[in-house]
Amino acid sequence: MTLASFLDRLASGEPAPGGGAAAALAGATAAALVAMACRVTARRAPSEALVAAVDAADDLRHRLMTLMHDDIEAYTSVLESRRAPSARRGPLLEAAMRRATTVPLDTARAAADVLELSATLLEAVRASVVGDLGVAVALAGAALDASALNAHINLQEIAEDDFARAARDTLERLAAGAHARRALAQRIAARAGAAGHDAGGRA
Numbered sequence: 001m002t003l004a005s006f007l008d009r010l011a012s013g014e015p016a017p018g019g020g021a022a023a024a025l026a027g028a029t030a031a032a033l034v035a036m037a038c039r040v041t042a043r044r045a046p047s048e049a050l051v052a053a054v055d056a057a058d059d060l061r062h063r064l065m066t067l068m069h070d071d072i073e074a075y076t077s078v079l080e081s082r083r084a085p086s087a088r089r090g091p092l093l094e095a096a097m098r099r100a101t102t103v104p105l106d107t108a109r110a111a112a113d114v115l116e117l118s119a120t121l122l123e124a125v126r127a128s129v130v131g132d133l134g135v136a137v138a139l140a141g142a143a144l145d146a147s148a149l150n151a152h153i154n155l156q157e158i159a160e161d162d163f164a165r166a167a168r169d170t171l172e173r174l175a176a177g178a179h180a181r182r183a184l185a186q187r188i189a190a191r192a193g194a195a196g197h198d199a200g201g202r203a
Helices: 003-011 019-044 048-082 086-121 127-155 162-175 178-195
Strands: none
Touching: 003 019, 019 048, 019 086, 019 127, 048 086, 086 127, 086 162, 086 178, 127 162, 127 178
């Protein structure tokens, strides 16, 4: 699926893809920007740490792209289970809703990993890509928040059991990182302000 075809489908009247897939795409875009910032920096100042960061960012990008497709499949399964015969509908819907909760939780975790990776790179990347790293942080934060929202909504249709309690615990842990995200955004803004006088281009 090309980006253009995905956006066409997203804009259509079809129920899938929806917000969950869009959140995963935002996270994947964030990871791609992190990798780009590292590669640009490494052209002039190569290091093993930057190579490792590129590998980590590429892995996260691929994981989030997979989750984008997983989200489409998960929500499609929810729709199909709602149309199942009444005798089978309950168990099918429960299983589908658990899957539709697991996928956005995984997306939120991956987005949190993008944020954590970004935080380790702020002082390492070139001045010319600090703004790109800032956009990556903004997109990853949006992906995390959107995915957590979807997981929270889907949890409302799941029986309160060990799975649901574990999911809620995960959402609480992810929400607890909001202060660190704000602090990271402020640090990026501060460095971007200083970097503005010495951007030097990306070449």
